[in-house]
Structures are given as C-alpha cells and as structure tokens.
Amino acid sequence: MIHGGDVYTNGILKGRELTDFSSNINPLGVPKSFIENIGEAVDALTRYPDIQYRNVLKNLGEYIGCPQEYFVLGNGAAEIIDLVIACHKSLLIVVPSFVEYEIDAKKWNCSIEYSYLKENISEDATLKHEHCELSYNYKDILNKLLNVEGVILGNPNNPNGNIIDKSEFQKILEYCESNNKVIIIDEAFIEFTGDKQHSFESLVKYYKCLFIIRALTKFFAVPGIRFGYGISSNACLLKKIREKQNPWNINCFAEVAARYVLKDELYIEKSKTWIRKERPIFLKNLNNISFIEKVFLTYGNYVLCKLSGITSERLYKLCLDKGFVIRKADNFRGLDKQYVRFAIKDKDRNEKLIGCLKNLEPRVKTG
Amino acid sequence: MIHGGDVYTNGILKGRELTDFSSNINPLGVPKSFIENIGEAVDALTRYPDIQYRNVLKNLGEYIGCPQEYFVLGNGAAEIIDLVIACHKSLLIVVPSFVEYEIDAKKWNCSIEYSYLKENISEDATLKHEHCELSYNYKDILNKLLNVEGVILGNPNNPNGNIIDKSEFQKILEYCESNNKVIIIDEAFIEFTGDKQHSFESLVKYYKCLFIIRALTKFFAVPGIRFGYGISSNACLLKKIREKQNPWNINCFAEVAARYVLKDELYIEKSKTWIRKERPIFLKNLNNISFIEKVFLTYGNYVLCKLSGITSERLYKLCLDKGFVIRKADNFRGLDKQYVRFAIKDKDRNEKLIGCLKNLEPRVKTG
Numbered sequence: 052m053i054h055g056g057d058v059y060t061n062g063i064l065k066g067r068e069l070t071d072f073s074s075n076i077n078p079l080g081v082p083k084s085f086i087e088n089i090g091e092a093v094d095a096l097t098r099y100p101d102i103q104y105r106n107v108l109k110n111l112g113e114y115i116g117c118p119q120e121y122f123v124l125g126n127g128a129a130e131i132i133d134l135v136i137a138c139h140k141s142l143l144i145v146v147p148s149f150v151e152y153e154i155d156a157k158k159w160n161c162s163i164e165y166s167y168l169k170e171n172i173s174e175d176a177t178l179k180h181e182h183c184e185l186s187y188n189y190k191d192i193l194n195k196l197l198n199v200e201g202v203i204l205g206n207p208n209n210p211n212g213n214i215i216d217k218s219e220f221q222k223i224l225e226y227c228e229s230n231n232k233v234i235i236i237d238e239a240f241i242e243f244t245g246d247k248q249h250s251f252e253s254l255v256k257y258y259k260c261l262f263i264i265r266a267l268t269k270f271f272a273v274p275g276i277r278f279g280y281g282i283s284s285n286a287c288l289l290k291k292i293r294e295k296q297n298p299w300n301i302n303c304f305a306e307v308a309a310r311y312v313l314k315d316e317l318y319i320e321k322s323k324t325w326i327r328k329e330r331p332i333f334l335k336n337l338n339n340i341s342f343i344e345k346v347f348l349t350y351g352n353y354v355l356c357k358l359s360g361i362t363s364e365r366l367y368k369l370c371l372d373k374g375f376v377i378r379k380a381d382n383f384r385g386l387d388k389q390y391v392r393f394a395i396k397d398k399d400r401n402e403k404l405i406g407c408l409k410n411l412e413p414r415v416k417t418g
Numbered sequence: 419m420i421h422g423g424d425v426y427t428n429g430i431l432k433g434r435e436l437t438d439f440s441s442n443i444n445p446l447g448v449p450k451s452f453i454e455n456i457g458e459a460v461d462a463l464t465r466y467p468d469i470q471y472r473n474v475l476k477n478l479g480e481y482i483g484c485p486q487e488y489f490v491l492g493n494g495a496a497e498i499i500d501l502v503i504a505c506h507k508s509l510l511i512v513v514p515s516f517v518e519y520e521i522d523a524k525k526w527n528c529s530i531e532y533s534y535l536k537e538n539i540s541e542d543a544t545l546k547h548e549h550c551e552l553s554y555n556y557k558d559i560l561n562k563l564l565n566v567e568g569v570i571l572g573n574p575n576n577p578n579g580n581i582i583d584k585s586e587f588q589k590i591l592e593y594c595e596s597n598n599k600v601i602i603i604d605e606a607f608i609e610f611t612g613d614k615q616h617s618f619e620s621l622v623k624y625y626k627c628l629f630i631i632r633a634l635t636k637f638f639a640v641p642g643i644r645f646g647y648g649i650s651s652n653a654c655l656l657k658k659i660r661e662k663q664n665p666w667n668i669n670c671f672a673e674v675a676a677r678y679v680l681k682d683e684l685y686i687e688k689s690k691t692w693i694r695k696e697r698p699i700f701l702k703n704l705n706n707i708s709f710i711e712k713v714f715l716t717y718g719n720y721v722l723c724k725l726s727g728i729t730s731e732r733l734y735k736l737c738l739d740k741g742f743v744i745r746k747a748d749n750f751r752g753l754d755k756q757y758v759r760f761a762i763k764d765k766d767r768n769e770k771l772i773g774c775l776k777n778l779e780p781r782v783k784t785g
Contacts (some may be wrong), residue, residue, distance in 0.1 A: 054466075054469060054665065055466075056465060056466035056469075057466075057468075057469065058465055059468040059470070059472065063468075064468075064472065064473075071465065074465070074466055076464055076465070080464055081460070081463045081464060086460065089456075089460065092642070092671075093448070093453065093456065095642050096448045096639070096640050096641075096642040096643060097443055097447055097448060097639045097640070097641065097642070098423060098425060098438065098441070098443070098641060098642065099421075099422075099423035099424075099441055099641040099642070100641075100642055101424075101426040101430075101431075102421060102423075102424065103426070105426065105431065106431075126493045126644075126664070126667060126669075127664065127666055127667075129664040129665055129666060129667075130664050130667075132664075133664050151664075151665070158661065158662065272463070272464045273463050273464070274463075274464065274465060274466040274467075274666070275459070275462050275463040275464070275465065275466070275467055275669060275670030275671075276463060276669055276670070276671075277493075277666065277667075277668075277669040294525065295525065297493070297494065297496040297497050297499075297500050297518075298421065298496055298518070299494055299496060299641070299644065300493060300494075300496075300497075300644075301644075302493075302642060302643055302644040302669050302671065302672070303642030303643070304459075304642075304643075304669065304671050305669070
C-alpha cells in the first residue's frame, strides 16, 4: 500500500467500519452548499461537459483572484502533478514528500535529484512548548537547482506539514525566475494552514517560474469527486500541459462542486476555526504518548510522529484491531519504520485515537 | 469546434435551450437505477475511491462476461484511447472516424497510416430500400498492416455507423494474432446495434491482439460522468497502459453508475426497442429531404448524410436558428463541407428535426 485512504481491504470489502486517520480529509465533510445543489450535476449528466470549462475557470478565477487563463484543470491533483512533471527532463524533489512526485518522474524518464528536509527544534510560541520540526534546506535546494530544470515541493509539505518561509525562499524564487527554472509548489493542503499569506498564489502573476498545484480534495472533503488544478502565468508551460490532456477530463459533479464550495464562506471559516483549535490539542496529546519519541510541528491537518520501541507496522496492526487506520510512513523517501502519520480529525475522533494510543502504552512497554 | 456536444457557446452560456443532435447520447436519459442510488456516491465522497477499483472490475466482469483482469479503467473512453495509442509507435487509422485517434497519435509521435472507408450500395432487407454505405476496405487494411504495429477502427464506426463484417475480418484477425499486431476496436456505440453478436467482446479471450474500447457515455446517457474502459487479454499491453495512469482516475459517481446501470436490464431492453424502431423511420425520413443526396446506412444511433446544394456550415446555421445543434462533419478525415451527422433521438424530437429540415427545403432551392 503506497498511499493512505485504503479503508477497503480491511474495511468496506469485509463489511467493517473503520475510522480513517490515514488520509487527510477535512472532517467537517462535504459542504452542504454542494449537496444542496447536486441536482444541477444530475441535470447535466446527459450532456458532455463544456469542453472549455468556461464556468469552472470563472469560479477558480474568483476564488484565487487571478485571470482565468492561469488555470489548468485536472482529474484530481494527481493528473496535474503527473503532467507538469511530464513537461520536464530533470527535477529536484524535496523529500520526504508525496510519493507520486517520484513515481511520475520515473514514469516520464525525468531525472531526479533529492533535497532532504532537515530536522531542527522549533520554538513556535503558539504551541507553548518546544517542537521538533522538519524544514526545507533552502541552501541545498538553491545549490542543487543548478543541475536541474526545476524543483517540486509541498507547502505545507506532506507527510510532516512544514511550510515555506517566504523570506528564506526569496533567493530561490529570484534564481529560478532569472534562470528559466520551474518551481512547482503543491499546495493541496494550503487552506488548512488557516492563513492565505502562506500560499504563493498572489505571487504567480509576478513570477512565471511558479506553478502551484491545488485541489478541492482535502479541504473541501471530496476526494471521490476528482478535481485538481494548476495555477501559473507561464503560458508556454500551460500550453504544453493542455496539449497532453484528454478532452472532458472534469466530470459534471466536480464542475458543480467548484461552483458552490469555493464561495462557501461559512464552510471555509468553520473549517479554519476547527483546525486552529484541534491542531495544538492533538499535537500536545500525541506528545504525551510514551512510545512517540517526536511529534513534528505541522501547519497541515496531519502530524508526522517518530516512534520509539514499536515499529509503524506493529502500531498499524494494533490500531487496525481497534478500528483505526493510520498511515505507516516508511515509504516516504528518507523515513523508515519508525515513522507514522496521523490525520487531524474532529475533537471526538481525535480523542478516541489518543485514547486508543494511551491504552496501547503498557503493551508497547512489554514489547 | 472539433467535437459535437457544444450546447454551451450558443446555448447554455447565453441562457438559450438547444436540442442537441450533434452528440449521440441515448435519449432515454440517465437510467433511474443510477439516480435512485446516487446517495451511495454522495456517501462515498469524503473517502478516496478504492485505488484498485475492485467492485467496478467485478461489475464489468459480470456485464461483459470475462475475467476482471482483462479490464483497464479510464476517465471516459478518451483516456483509454489516448493511452492505448500511446503504447504504439505506428498505427493504421481507419477513416473517417473519431478525430481523437489522430490527435492522440500525433501527440505521442505515433506515425499514422490511413485506410479509407469505401462507398457501396447496401441491400439491407430490413430497410426495404437501397442505401448508400461506407464500409471497411478489408483488403486495404490487411495490406497496410504490414508496415505498422496495429490498427484502430470503430465498430460501429463514427460518423457513419457501419459495422465490422466478422467473416471478412477473420483474415485480419488471424494475421494480427500471428504477427503480434494490435487491433484496437472502439465499441463506444456497440450497444446501439441492438445485437451482442456485432461485438468482438467474446473473442477477446481467444485473441490477444484485440483491445476493445467501451464506455458508459453513449448508451447509458452519462457523458458527464466520465467512465470508459478497455478490454483485452494481452496482459503486457494492459500493464503498459496502467503504468501510464494516475491513481484514483475514476470518480465515485462513475463507480456507483457502473454498479447499477450495467445490470439495468429494463433500461437496456427499452433502449434497444427504441433504436430498432426509430432508426429505420429516421433514415427513411432523411432520405426524403430534397437537399440530402445520400443517407448512409447505420447500425449506430447517428446518421451521416451527404448534402446537395447547401454546405454543412449553412445548414448548421439554419438549424441553430431553429434551436437545433447538428454536427458538421467536415473535420472527419476524408469528408468535406457536404457532410453532416445527425443523432437519432426520441420519436418526438426526430420528427421536429425532420420538420425543420423539410421547412428549409424551399430556402435551400433558392440558395
């Protein structure tokens, strides 16, 4: 299993209900604004979608605040990641990160360099105590960019949730802009940071080197709908991507979802309130679990943890016995069987998971 | 506009309702069996689809009657066409046919040979009068296969609706099977022929050279949902295609549609009854329009016509004025501004279109 979210093999296909802490989906669920208007998609089923997706582009333009021609649409962020990587012969991948970057690069014979996150101690005042942090090695990224066509990195990064420090990143941005290199920033989780300032969306119009990947998937809780998009002012790169795409790649349900959820201010605010509240509590509670050695600081809706005295495989099985699916993180490059990732869910389910982990403490001690 | 189905530019985006005779969708509309169970898709929205799509493969296996490992799933037939073509360095395209074959081949630097349909007079007894027919040039196909890795053709073919004569095709089938060439048969419209015997699905298990393309799109009237599939017993080709695909390429609504519509016997029977009844009537009525010189025999739910005394562009505009969108066929290789394609719809709308064409007769005469 190379991805989270498999609630099928041990769950649905066996008629068993599992709580999924392995995929990072907003626990507030599908926005009502979409559900209430799903009839519009049902009515649209018998016709082909607009091959130019004019209304979807308008909706995105209003949400992000940039011209409609900056967008390219994908059947999930997966398609966008795949195609933007396909446009390059060599890329630097900042790791550990979403495993599809590497899979896609290999698929397209794109040669890969890696820049590893480095560990340091954060003193984030809002968390009231010290936290381990995995953060970008900006110097290393800049050095390695010399030999490749560009870089791909997550903001916030998956699986750990660190974000780009814009002042530290400025040198990289200027270098890439001047040297015709691409900076692909995967912002699939950006809305969970709770602060628009963390996104690079407002810089797209000034820097042609930027290519930002976004999706409805995580924040609007619709992984089943398949809708991702890329944002860039580099018309040449966008053209290359579009030429690789198939017609009608966005289904009518995704079209209608984009129409409603992107302007669902109530949902957006409620979600931000939830994550701002639950994230520090969840982090603190994980810190108190005896077999968790390190809890990494996160700006996302997921937490990377380093285990002690138990492997990720064993913890996965013990949690599964109790009905929880967690994410073993050993297939992220640079991590090993000491690492797991937990999604942050609503208060109730977070507490249940913490309770489960607490109960496992004696068993872990005895091996 | 290279495809039919654009009811947006002059219709929806201007708040105007148009009757679409340009895309060939079953007029019986979305099967109720799907609509009544759409809640299952809504419930599935917040989780990722099963990355292995085990239930969908089971549904297809039962529908087609072959092993689940013979299938590859696509975000519409468009994805399947694209990727199977991507696996070949040279292909023979039987034309005129769906324009995406050529677009995809060029995209992937797949070199193209063409085999043109040839015109002859059919004496189909069921139609009670002579009909022009465009049919495959089997000899030409066999000859040209020498120089390419395989052939792609429609069954029934789009835009004219002829089908493969299996006894004539046998030589080609044996030649390809013995010489490791691929035969890609696009059967997107096969159910409209009303007879399973016209399909090559039952031969897939005996001939590894066969690769059949199908979709829910046309017969089950869900172009908005995006679900296509390929069928082959060539495990090596299927593996190559799957390696090119992105994870979670099928959305949850398509998953649920496949679960219900494929076993909706009532819908399937009603659809076959409709097409068997309306097709000969529509053909006959088109034959009686003065500015239609030729009506080509079709086994599909669409009719190719050759015009006389009026261009497709002018007829398109005149029909649009009356609220009908028709398909100009001049961008099909081998056809020109004398050709148009009409979808076959329900009795009522067919009659309205025929009425509209009848009314245009005097205007066409005066130029």
